[in-house]
Amino acid sequence: MNMNNDYNHIYELCKSHMHSYVLAEMVDGTKVDGIVTGLDNEYVYIAVPIGNGEPTHNHHHHDMNRQFGYGFGYGYPGYGYPGYGGPPRRFNRLVLPLVALTALSVLPWY
Known part of the structure; x- marks a missing residue:
């Protein structure tokens, strides 16, 4: 897969999981869970629960x-x-660049 296909795939994943509780995995191995609240051409916006x-x-x-x-x-x-x-x-806003995401998966909210 080339970079453009990877970007389009991640963008479509974020779009299809709007307002869902997800686990986002970054290129550096970092994992973040939260609710996808917004999306534009460069960033995905996630509400991250405060512990x-x-x-x-x-x-x-x-x-x-x-x-x-x-x-x-x-x-x-x-x-x-x-x-x-x-x-x-109860939540902090986290803005992640789409190019830094490698995977996005839906988590159960309960």
Whole structure:
């Protein structure tokens, strides 16, 4: 297979698995699992789940609320969500170049 056929194959795989939970394998052997959320001529966009031990981007808002005694949302302790009333982040966005992908396979979501 030449480079153009490989690219077309990966592009079509990503297109057919849009909004699916997948395992993406890179040229360097790295593997990433997540949900395909977007695709263009150069990149595939994947929502990667955040693990329990990984920090989220809005953790400093929660710390600030605790420091000033605001509690969890709307100024009442124990109500709402941490931060400014929004739910905690559960996914990070990952942008992968299509030319770096070697394989894409669908995973069960449960």
